[in-house]
Structure formats: structure tokens, C-alpha cells
Amino acid sequence: MGTIAEQSTALRMSTLRLARRLRAERVDPSLSDGQFAVLGWLHKHGPLTLTQLAEHERVSAPSMNRTVNCLEESGYLVREADEADRRRSNIRLTGTGRDIVTTTLKQRDAWLTTRLRDLSKEDRATLARAAELMGDLATL
Amino acid sequence: MGTIAEQSTALRMSTLRLARRLRAERVDPSLSDGQFAVLGWLHKHGPLTLTQLAEHERVSAPSMNRTVNCLEESGYLVREADEADRRRSNIRLTGTGRDIVTTTLKQRDAWLTTRLRDLSKEDRATLARAAELMGDLATL
DNA sequence: ATAACAAATTAGCAATGCTAAGTAAAGCGG
């Protein structure tokens, strides 16, 4: 099974490769991964400021600004001036934005789902447990 | 344990999150992720052609060409004309290239290694097996 | 009132993915 260091390297490389594969497999070609992540987060947590979004996605404010601009032009979200602090704007999903999130979520993992179906029950269980462990690792 | 679709979503999110985390945790600033992956693969599998490298890393030939150019300029690898087929060149690590792989491998996953050390033997085994499965998924 | 700070934005750079098109070599049917 190898040393812990070897396991690390193997896990790291597999994770990065699979991540690339998943990114390549996205359904809606008009919406990048980062863009969809923003819509999904807004859908789950309601209106947020630019800085809050940037912090959660671990990108710089200018990067997030560009992403939000793009999504605003596409009509998926709007900026609303914050009454309490007029430097800020609260970014909120439009109806169209909510729609795209709910419909995309269903199709999003179609590719991966068909792969998992081809695996044995045991292998699926391994991956399911690994997903939990990896989630924990990422939060640390 | 959930449906297969739920497992897909969970695995997908964990993979992408962990990938982001791993990328953020990179030690060596002089060598990008993609560049190091190429060196590591060559170290493990010996000389390969450009097309073979591109296929394994799932990038286009021109992308891999640029990466290889960069690594060649840095002196980490060389192109050797293939005697049997002179369209090809066999790409092989130099001594410096081998050195950077072996020394970097130790530090590269330091973050992940310390996390894995905190896990139980069973959880580590799960992740090790998952790494194999994920590698296979990515190649499909 | 004014200095310091904070949020959002704009401008511009770097890395890294791609496709399209070009070159050189190999393989093949006549």
C-alpha cells in the first residue's frame, strides 16, 4: 500500500486529474465552473457582497468582480446598493439565475453518475467514504 | 449512503474543493502544477513522446509542447530524436530534472502528508484505494 | 475637519487552456 508520503502523492495527483476531468465535463458551455460556483453559493446563502463572495471562493476581489460582471450581463444576478454602507452592493440572484442553478444541478453530475454505475458496490462505497474524508481534509 | 446521483455530487464537490486546497498549498513557486506533473510522470515511466505526455495529462499537444519547452529551457528535460521515427522526439529527464523530482516530492505533499498521518489506518487505506479508482475514472 | 481606512472597480500582466494552420516524416496504392 506504500508509505504515507506515497499515498499523499497518489491522492494528490488523482484528485487534480479527476478535478480537471470533471471541469471538462460540464454541461452548460456558457457557464464556467467558477461562475456556477458563485450562482450556487448565492442560491444557498442569499444576497452577499463582492468581498464575501471573493473570500468564500478564495479568489481576489478583482477576479470576483469580473466574474460577477459577466453574470450580471447575462442576467443571472443583480447588484443592489446597500443602504447602510453605500460602498457596498448586495449581489442577489435573479429569477433566471435561480432557474439556471436548479436545472443545472440535475444534469451536472450525469457523466460521473454513469461512471459510478459501472463500479462495484464496494468501490462506490469506498468513493463515498473517501468523498467525506476529502471534504474534511479540504476544510482543515 | 445515498443514491448514486448523490454520491456523484458529493464526490464531485469534494474533489474540486480538495483540488483547490491542494493547489493553494503548493510549496515550490518555481514549478507549476502542470509542469511538475510532467516531470513526475517522466520520472516514473521513463522517456515518452510529446503525444504520450499530452494524452496522459489530458491536454492538447500544443499545450504540452509549451510546457515541455519551458521545462527544456530550465534544463529539467531534453528532447532526443527518435531513430526509428524521426518525426518524434523522446523526452527524457536530465540529472537536474531527476533531482528536482526527488527533492520536491518530499516537500510537495507535506501538507497532505501531515493530514493523512492524523487519520486512522483504515481511513488512509480508503483514500489510497479511492485514489486508484479516481485515477481510473479520470482516464475513461 | 481631516487623516486613515475600507469596498468596489479599472487597467494591465501572467499563466494556461484551446483551435487552426504549417512543416516534416512515414506509410501506402498505383
Place this chain on the structure above:
DNA sequence: CCGCTTTACTTAGCATTGCTAATTTGTTAT
């Protein structure tokens, strides 16, 4: 042997997405 197709690699140029630096505008503290 000749010309056509395919293959391997390369070059050129574009799109995306990350960044830092600097600007604008608004808030807060002295």
C-alpha cells in the same frame, strides 16, 4: 518511384482566469 493521406510536432494567436497596483468613492476615528 510518385503522389496522397496520415501522423507528430510546432507556431501563432485567442480566451479564460488568476493576480497586483492604482483609482474612486464612502466610512470611521482623531
